[in-house]
Amino acid sequence: AAGVIQSPRHLIKEKRETATLKCYPIPRHDTVYWYQQGPGQDPQFLISFYEKMQSDKGSIPDRFSAQQFSDYHSELNMSSLELGDSALYFCASSLGPFGTGELFFGEGSRLTVL
Amino acid sequence: SQQGEEDPQALSIQEGENATMNCSYKTSINNLQWYRQNSGRGLVHLILIRSNEREKHSGRLRVTLDTSKKSSSLLITASRAADTASYFCATDAPREGTALIFGKGTTLSVSS
Numbered sequence: 358a359a360g361v362i363q364s365p366r367h368l369i370k371e372k373r374e375t376a377t378l379k380c381y382p383i384p385r386h387d388t389v390y391w392y393q394q395g396p397g398q399d400p401q402f403l404i405s406f407y408e409k410m411q412s413d414k415g416s417i418p419d420r421f422s423a424q425q426f427s428d429y430h431s432e433l434n435m436s437s438l439e440l441g442d443s444a445l446y447f448c449a450s451s452l453g454p455f456g457t458g459e460l461f462f463g464e465g466s467r468l469t470v471l
Numbered sequence: 472s473q474q475g476e477e478d479p480q481a482l483s484i485q486e487g488e489n490a491t492m493n494c495s496y497k498t499s500i501n502n503l504q505w506y507r508q509n510s511g512r513g514l515v516h517l518i519l520i521r522s523n524e525r526e527k528h529s530g531r532l533r534v535t536l537d538t539s540k541k542s543s544s545l546l547i548t549a550s551r552a553a554d555t556a557s558y559f560c561a562t563d564a565p566r567e568g569t570a571l572i573f574g575k576g577t578t579l580s581v582s583s
Contacts, residue, residue, distance in 0.1 A: 361513075390570050399559060399573045400514065413570045447513060459504060459516035460571060467511075 359384055361463035363448050369469045370438050378433040378466045382450030388412065389431040390460060391423060392447040400447060406431060407453075435468075443470045477560060477574045484581055490547045492577040494560030495540075501563050503536055504571065505545050508557045517545075517558075550581045 362381040370376050382389050388407045392400040393416075402415035406425035417423070420438075425431045435442060445467050449460040478493045496503070502521045506514040520527045520536045520543065527534045533546040547554055557578045561571040 392573075399575045402570045402572060405570045415570065445511070449514075459519055460514075462506075462513035462515070464513045465511075 361448055361450050361461050363446075363463035363466050365466060366464065367467050367469075369471065371471055372438055372440065374438050374470075375434065375436045376438060376468060377435070378446050378448075378468075380431045380433070380448030380450075380463060382429055382431070382448075383461055386450035386452050386461070387429060388451045388453065389425055389429070390449040390451075391417075391431070391433050392449065394445040394447060394465075396444075398444075403433070438468075438470045440470050443468055477558075477577045479577060480575065481578045482580070484550055484579070486550060486552055486581055486583045488550055488581075490550050490554070490579055490581070492545045492558050492560075492579070494543045494545070494574050496543075496560075496562045496574070497541065498562075499538075503534075503543050504561045505532075505534060505543075506559045506561060506573070508559065508576075510557075514559065547579075550579075552581050552583045555579060555581045 364379045390405040391403040393403055394400045403417040404423050405413045409425045421435050423433045445465040447462050447465045449462045451460050476495050484490050500522055502519055504519045505517045507517055508514045518529045518532055518534050520534050531548045536543045557576045559576040560574045
């Protein structure tokens, strides 16, 4: 079965650069979530979209933005990167707005900021 | 802010033993879920328990929920080396359409 696809899987950037992460949800899933997980930390919720509209917002820095496109894929844009942005970034998808069941996670994009 | 806190942070057991992990949360919830994460990999859903349920089973997994104490436990019976992973509880917030908030997780190590 198709899973959540994230790209790139690994990304190395310098401080103050920008980065874009992409997420392709499971077919027919209309809700996408972004999480950030630092080393040894729990996943921190950043932002979510339902039917291309932002549905919830967590601890996403102002330097970050995201959107969901008409084909339901989502992109997380990160600017003015800082060392502390180094983390695993997970995308998850679900069918319908949260409250109806489980989230399906991708394998993550590992961002390293030097 | 952190919704779930897990206990213990780390657990080491032998194959065949049972592993119990606990999770506490702060606000009222619609449901609570448990996820597993192998090192550096994505999270995988294990089980969901609704706020009106007290216990749920799935294979070797048993989850309990005590809404009066705002706590849940995950029991893995007859553990295997392949169960070695981090386990997270996750709760939704009361308002529909909000995202899952994860606890700090328990790192389980099962040795053969």
